Structures are given as structure tokens and as C-alpha cells.
Amino acid sequence: MIIQKQYKFYAAHRNEELQDKCRNLHGHRYGIVCHFQVQRTGSYSTLFSDFDDKIGPFLKEYYDHGMLINVSDPLYATLKNHMEVHGEDLKLREFQGPTSVENLAHQLFTEITQMGFELVRLDVQETDTSVISYDRNDWERDNAAQVFSQTEPVKATS
Structure with a gap:
């Protein structure tokens, strides 16, 4: 049986590798x-609140109103320096x-x-008209190819 849950969060990012509008912070x-x-x-199988009690607070703490940033992006060093010099604590979600x-x-x-959780598929909507469907096969293939990894251990909230 499949249970589907939806969540939303706001985040800034840029893709410094591209030479188009997505290179800009947005x-x-x-x-x-x-x-x-x-x-x-x-x-019943699982209470909906079992998902909400972990995933909702996690997204709020680590993603919502933060900035997704590649640690190799030159902007990352600038932001880290800014935080140190000015004592600001910006929410940066680091990517490799x-x-x-x-x-x-x-x-x-x-x-x-x-x-x-046994996640079998994740749909991520970036804009009103753009959605990516990412399933367990995609995830296993990416892990085997080591195409991407996190910088810090995941801290799931209880």
C-alpha cells in the first residue's frame, strides 16, 4: 500500500555552472x-502524523527560508566570511x-x-510547471555512481 504526503518549503539557490537566468540567486x-x-x-498501516512529526519539523529547520548552496560555489566562501565578520547566522543548506x-x-x-521511512518515490516541484519524479531506482543508481553526497550527517527530529 502507498501513502502519499505533501510538504512545502521556501528556499533560495542558484546554479553557478549554468550560463542562464538560473545562475542568479533566486x-x-x-x-x-x-x-x-x-x-x-x-x-490501519501508519498514522499520517508519524510522517508529519518527523518530516515537517526537519524541512522547517533545515530547508525552509534557507539557501541551498554548493560548497564549491565561490559565493559559499563569501557568505561564510560575511557570517563570521558580521556575526550573522544565515541558514545555508550545504550541497556537495x-x-x-x-x-x-x-x-x-x-x-x-x-x-x-520506506520512501518509494519523491516528486519535487520547483515551479508551477516543473516537477521531477525521483524513485528508489534513481536513488540507488545515483548512490552506486556516487554522483552526490551530503556534507553533514542527517539530523532527523523526533
Whole structure:
């Protein structure tokens, strides 16, 4: 059986590798739809709140109103220096590669899976007309190819 849950968060990013409008700092209202494989063990399988109690606070703490940034982006060093000099604490979600929607899908798939959920597919909506569907096969293939990895361990909230 599949349970589907939806979440939203706002975040800024840029893709410094591109030579188009996405090279500029800009933001999105990201929408994610999680598709979980669950097993019925009586009258129900999993409470919706089991997902919400972990995923909602995690997205709020680490993603919402933050900036997704590649640690190799020259802007990253500038922002870190700014934070040190001015004592500001900007919310930076570090990536080991470009902050493309594909890499965001991989990172979120990893983090949600590490929370103990059996995620089978993740849809990430970047704009009103652009959605990527990322499934367990994509995730396993990307992990085997080591195309992307996180900089810090996932901290799932209880």
C-alpha cells in the first residue's frame, strides 16, 4: 500500500555552472510529494502524523527560508566570511554539488529514508510547471555512481 504526503518549503539557490537566468540567486516555493510503501497491520498501516512529526519539523529547520548552496560555489566562501565578520547566522543548506532539482531530490530522498521511512518515490516541484519524479531506482543508481553526497550527517527530529 502507498501513502502519499505533501510538504512545502521556501528556499533560495542558484546554479553557478549554468550560463542562464538560473545562475542568479533566486528562490522557489518547493513542493514535495512523498510516496511511502507501508504494510497494513490491522485497521490501519501508519498514522499520517508519524510522517508529519518527523518530516515537517526537519524541512522547517533545515530547508525552509534557507539557501541551498554548493560548497564549491565561490559565493559559499563569501557568505561564510560575511557570517563570521558580521556575526550573522544565515541558514545555508550545504550541497556537495550544484543545487539542481535533481540533486535536491537525491538529498531529500536520502534524508527521508534515513528517518526510517520506506520512501518509494519523491516528486519535487520547483515551479508551477516543473516537477521531477525521483524513485528508489534513481536513488540507488545515483548512490552506486556516487554522483552526490551530503556534507553533514542527517539530523532527523523526533
